[in-house]
Amino acid sequence: xxxxxxxxxxxxxxxxxxxxxxxxxxxxxxxxxxxxxxxxxxxxxxxxxxxxxxxxxxxxxxxxxxxxxxxxxxxxxxxxxxxxxxxxxxxxxxxxxxxxxxxxxxxxxxxxxxxxxxx
Amino acid sequence: xxxxxxxxxxxxxxxxxxxxxxxxxxxxxxxxxxxxxxxxxxxxxxxxxxxxxxxxxxxxxxxxxxxxxxxxxxxxxxxxxxxxxxxxxxxxxxxxxxxxxxxxxxxxxxxxxxxxxxx
DNA sequence: GAAATATATTAGTATCTGCTTGTATAAGCT
DNA sequence: AGCTTATACAAGCAGATACTAATATATTTC
Numbered sequence: 076x077x078x079x080x081x082x083x084x085x086x087x088x089x090x091x092x093x094x095x096x097x098x099x100x101x102x103x104x105x106x107x108x109x110x111x112x113x114x115x116x117x118x119x120x121x122x123x124x125x126x127x128x129x130x131x132x133x134x135x136x137x138x139x140x141x142x143x144x145x146x147x148x149x150x151x152x153x154x155x156x157x158x159x160x161x162x163x164x165x166x167x168x169x170x171x172x173x174x175x176x177x178x179x180x181x182x183x184x185x186x187x188x189x190x191x192x193x194x
Numbered sequence: 195x196x197x198x199x200x201x202x203x204x205x206x207x208x209x210x211x212x213x214x215x216x217x218x219x220x221x222x223x224x225x226x227x228x229x230x231x232x233x234x235x236x237x238x239x240x241x242x243x244x245x246x247x248x249x250x251x252x253x254x255x256x257x258x259x260x261x262x263x264x265x266x267x268x269x270x271x272x273x274x275x276x277x278x279x280x281x282x283x284x285x286x287x288x289x290x291x292x293x294x295x296x297x298x299x300x301x302x303x304x305x306x307x308x309x310x311x312x313x
Numbered sequence: 314g315a316a317a318t319a320t321a322t323t324a325g326t327a328t329c330t331g332c333t334t335g336t337a338t339a340a341g342c343t
Numbered sequence: 344a345g346c347t348t349a350t351a352c353a354a355g356c357a358g359a360t361a362c363t364a365a366t367a368t369a370t371t372t373c
Contacts, residue, residue, distance in 0.1 A: 103306075103309055104236070104239060104240060104243065106309060107239065107305045107309070108234065108235075108236060108239055110305070110308075111230055111233050111234035111239065112234040112235075114230050114234070115227065115230035115231040115233070115234035116227075116231075116330085116331075117223070117227060118331080118332090120223060120226065120227055120230065121223060124223065134349090135349075135350065136348095136349070136350090144331085144332070144333090145332075145333060145334085146349085146350075146351095147332085147333070147334080147335090147350090147351080147352085148331070148332055148333075149350095150350060150351055150352085151331080151332085151351085151352085152331085153350095154351080154352095166340095166350095168340070168341075168349090169339075169340045169341060169348065169349050169350080170340095170349065170350085171349080171350065171351095177308070178308050181304050181307070181308055182301075182304055182305075182308075185300050185301055185304040186226045186229070186301075187222075188300070189229075189296070189297050189300055189301075190222055190225060190226070235360090235361080237361080237362090253319090254319075254320065255318095255319070255320090263361085263362070263363090264362075264363060264364080265319085265320075265321095266320090266321080266322085266323095266362085266363070266364080266365090267361070267362055267363075268320095269320060269321055269322085270321085270322090270361080270362085271361090272320095273321080273322095285320095285369095285370095287319090287370070287371075288318065288319050288320080288369070288370045288371060289319065289320085289370095290319080290320065
């Protein structure tokens with residue numbers, strides 16, 4: 076699709092193909108990557124969606140039943156989401172409840188919007 | 195942080211800890227995951243940032259100089275970004291120019307916003 | 314058409330990841 | 344205290360991932 080459109084006069088000089096792009100803030104990249112890699116996994120993303128769907132916090136025991144991996148795997152996944160700042164957790168008796176952070180809410184909403192109105 | 199707050203009366207029944215969370219649309223998950231895993235890599239994310247920063251499209255040759263991997267690795271990375279719908283590409287002579295899609299613009303903007311106003 | 318340049322593709326490989334199993338910690342129950 | 348349940352942690356390992364190096368395909372230029 077549009078593999079061979081001719082455009083906008085960048086071919087005037089034969090020497091370079093375009094101006095080199097500006098630098099990117101590497102701290103920001105590191106932060107973003109932690110979020111993206113935490114979300115970018117089947118198990119963790121599904122857990123995150125479920126946590127975000129529930130209004131009042133979800134406990135690990137119910138999450139375990141929902142995804143198809145071991146209790147240990149769920150625990151590790153949630154831990155990673157927590158470290159990345161995607162969920163908060165609170166202890167209540169012997170159970171632990173997870174809730175989404177604003178980061179999660181914002182990103183999931185963006186992804187939902189994008190899926191709706193495909194470009 | 196807030197590891198042991200007591201809250202909201204979910205401990206009334208001793209049998210279950212909470213209501214099981216609702217299901218998640220698995221097609222949506224697959225689409226989102228393709229985007230997230232494509233972005234969730236140092237090389238690819240840096241390339242994406244550089245592509246998004248430039249207004250008029252960036253060619254591979256300049257991207258190569260910017261990140262510290264081989265030409266082949268850059269090509270593979272860009273190809274993956276393209277497959278995930280994060281960039282468009284057009285050929286112009288022997289050069290190929292990459293530009294961000296709306297998906298990229300929306301997600302990067304969300305990430306920028308989140309970094310600004312930490313929750 | 315041959316050489317040079319720009320990008321893509323293939324194959325091989327070292328590292329990373331995400332799981333399982335087993336064990337530890339902590340809280341509730343009797 | 345001892346038993347059970349809920350969650351976390353640690354070690355090990357199979358499979359995925361992201362490079363490099365080598366080669367292929369276009370495109371331009373001579």
